[in-house]
Structures are given as structure tokens and as C-alpha cells.
Amino acid sequence: MLRAVRTLAPLTRCCSSFVSRMRFVERLKRDDGACAAALQSGQMFLFHRLAPLLQRTERGTLRPVARRTSDVQSILQRLGSDPALLEKSVLIGCSQQNQAQFCLDVGEVDQEVLEEACEGNFIDLKKSFFLLPAAEAPLVAKGQALLRWHQTSGFCSTTGRPTFRNRAGSQRVSGDIIYYPKMSPVVIALVSDGKRCLLGRQVSFPRGMYSALAGFCDMGESLEETVSRELAEEVGLELLSISYSSSQHWPFPHSSFMIGCHATVSPAHTQLSVDQSELEDARWFSLEEVVTALQVKAPPPRGTAGLWLPPKHAIANRLISEWAEQQRRSLDRETELQIPD
Ligand SMILES: NC(=O)C1=CN([C@@H]2O[C@H](COP(=O)(O)OP(=O)(O)OC[C@H]3O[C@@H](n4cnc5c(N)ncnc54)[C@H](OP(=O)(O)O)[C@@H]3O)[C@@H](O)[C@H]2O)C=CC1
Ligand SMILES: [Mg+2]
Structure with a gap:
């Protein structure tokens, strides 16, 4: 016997803004131009070799660092990294304030220098996950999962040819074969x-x-x-x-x-x-x-x-x-x- 015992009350409370945020994210997945524009004004969560950028709180817990994309862009420029790196950003959601949220793995940049510039530390998710606020941990986990999927899905398993991602990073394509993130x-x-x-x-x-x-x-x-x-x-x-x-x-x-x-x-x-x-x-x-x-x-x-x-x-x-x-x-x-x- 199987029955659902959980209702969706939290979603119905702010239904209209929830619906508009979900539709916004869906549009960014389909429209590369809109996604590129949203990236410019969006929020960025950085990772270094899949370890999220986090800040310690006074209570001894951790919280993810969300920076404006434009700030990240200037930091990366200052550190002399390739400006095309930002194109590897992956869409992960939309904040309550209607800002598109992206994540980016900056594993090619020196970790210590970047930590100093971003005022945080890249900490392995296995060590940090349970110290993150319950509301933010899923977003960090989602970012890491999507970045890992991109890092391990560069080639088509049918033809061996490279796969190419859409702007949002919600799919990878090789010829007429489309790959979606796996779980x-x-x-x-x-x-x-x-x-x-x-x-x-x-x-x-x-x-x-x-x-x-x-x-x-x-x-x-x-x-x-x-x-x-x-x-x-x-x-x-x-x-x-x-x-x-x-x-x-x-x-x-x-x-x-x-x-x-x-x-x-x-x-x-x-x-x-x-x-x-x-x-x-x-x-x-x-x-x-x-x-x-x-x-x-x-x-x-x-x-x-x-x-x-x-x-x-x-x-x-x-x-x-x-x-x-x-x-x-x-x-x-x-x-x-x-x-x-
Ligand atoms: N969030 C939570 O509250 C909890 C989460 N979990 C998670 O649940 C997961 C599953 O639990 P667990 O008891 O380990 O699972 P299983 O009892 O299925 O045992 C794990 C074994 O299943 C085989 N396996 C089959 N399919 C997969 C697959 N897709 N990926 C990896 N292994 C696979 C592997 O063995 P082989 O290689 O020999 O085939 C693996 O060692 C754990 O990874 C754990 O992280 C567990 C408890 C609590
Ligand atoms: Mg088991």
C-alpha cells in the first residue's frame, strides 16, 4: 500500500511569485540569449574542484558565498584568468528576489589567491554539508552535482564525439543526441x-x-x-x-x-x-x-x-x-x- 502523506502547503503560499520564478528559470534553459543576459545581473556561487566557496559564521556554522557575477568577473580579470571562464557558469535557480543564480568551477585559478579575493574558503562538501543552513544546503548540492555532471560528460557515449552544452548548462548535445543531468x-x-x-x-x-x-x-x-x-x-x-x-x-x-x-x-x-x-x-x-x-x-x-x-x-x-x-x-x-x- 502506498499513499502520499505530505502536502505542498509551502508552495501555495506565494504561488504567483513561485510560478513566475519557475517560468523564468525554464525560459533561461531554453533561450541562450536571455540566459547570457541574466548571467550578467545574476548571483554566482563559486566552486574550486567541486568544493563550494563558504564563509564561517559567528555561530560556528558555514554559509555559501553568493557574489554578483559582475564582481566575480572583475576578480577573475584581476587575477589574470581567461574571461571565457564565465561561460562555463551553470544555471541553478532563481532567488526570492528574482535574481538568476549560477555556479562556476574555478578550479584552474589558484585556490589561495581566490579565497583571499573572495573572502571565503573552498571546503569539501563532505566536510561542510551538515554545517550549511538547511535552506541553502540543497542549492550548493545542486550546483556541485551539475558541475560534476558537466566535468564528466564531455563526450558522447554513442559516437565518442564531444558534447556541447546550452548556455544554461541544463543539457549537453552531440549531433542529434541530447544528454540531461543524471541522478x-x-x-x-x-x-x-x-x-x-x-x-x-x-x-x-x-x-x-x-x-x-x-x-x-x-x-x-x-x-x-x-x-x-x-x-x-x-x-x-x-x-x-x-x-x-x-x-x-x-x-x-x-x-x-x-x-x-x-x-x-x-x-x-x-x-x-x-x-x-x-x-x-x-x-x-x-x-x-x-x-x-x-x-x-x-x-x-x-x-x-x-x-x-x-x-x-x-x-x-x-x-x-x-x-x-x-x-x-x-x-x-x-x-x-x-x-x-
Ligand atoms: N540522506 C539520507 O538520510 C541518507 C542517505 N543515504 C544514501 O543512500 C545511498 C544508498 O544507500 P546504500 O545502503 O549504500 O545503498 P545499497 O544498499 O544499494 O548499497 C550500495 C551498493 O549498491 C550498489 N549500487 C547499485 N547501484 C548503484 C548506483 N547507482 N550508485 C552506487 N552504487 C550502486 C553498489 O554496490 P556494487 O558496486 O557492489 O554493485 C553499492 O556499493 C548511500 O549512498 C547514502 O549516501 C543513506 C542513508 C541515509
Ligand atoms: Mg543499503
């Missing part, structure tokens, strides 16, 4: 037996971290088939139901499209058979353990056995929070029903 669909499911939820960890996870179980979709599979197969493969469970929650673009390892679900198993069939080649461990956790872990902001100290959950940016955190909330509500309902008149 890999991944399902992630939080499984519940009615009282507990199932979390697992891979050897590569940070110490103490457990997450909802995930897996790449195989060719030809539906979402339900992928969730069912992954849970059977990784922990030997058969599911009773699956419901869709929400989705997110995920930059690791490379552009994944994460589709988040809740799933249930019968309380009578919760025995786990963990595939150790995929998971180091998988366990059932109580509501109390999960609620405590949701408050933990840093990895547990070395030598302690504390549970640590993926941070707020990760869809796993959302699924776990939704489950905890739903469990709490049903416990409240049970308590209400037990109160005598």
Missing part, C-alpha cells in the same frame, strides 16, 4: 513493528550512528519493489505496508534522488537476519531510545555506546522524527482513552 534513485525506509523502529549502520558510518535502511533502485523496479527487496536482502524482513513520506536530492556519493518511506512489519515477524556484507549492524530501537537520540547533536564520546542519528539535513532524520511524533501521538490517544470519566 540515481534511492529508496530509504523507516520500518516499524508498531512499537519499535529499525535502524542499521554501515561500517563507513561515523561511530555510534544508525540510520533508516536505504538502497539504490534496480532498473525496472517500482518504489515498492525496491523497498521490499532491500529490506529482504539487508535484514531478511517481509513488509506489510509502505507509505510515501517525502524526498530529497542527496549529493553523496554522487547525485542520488532519495525517496523516503515508512514501512511496517507484523509484530510477529521481527526476527532480523543481517547481511553483514551490507550492514555492520541492524537493530530495533524503542521510542524512548529514539527520542533521546534525536536530541544528541554530536557523536557520542569514544568508548560509550550512545546512539547518534543522521543530522537534520538528511531525510533519514525526517523519517525518524515523523515516526517518533506519530508514536507519541498514538501513545497520547491511548492515555486519553484510559482516563476514567
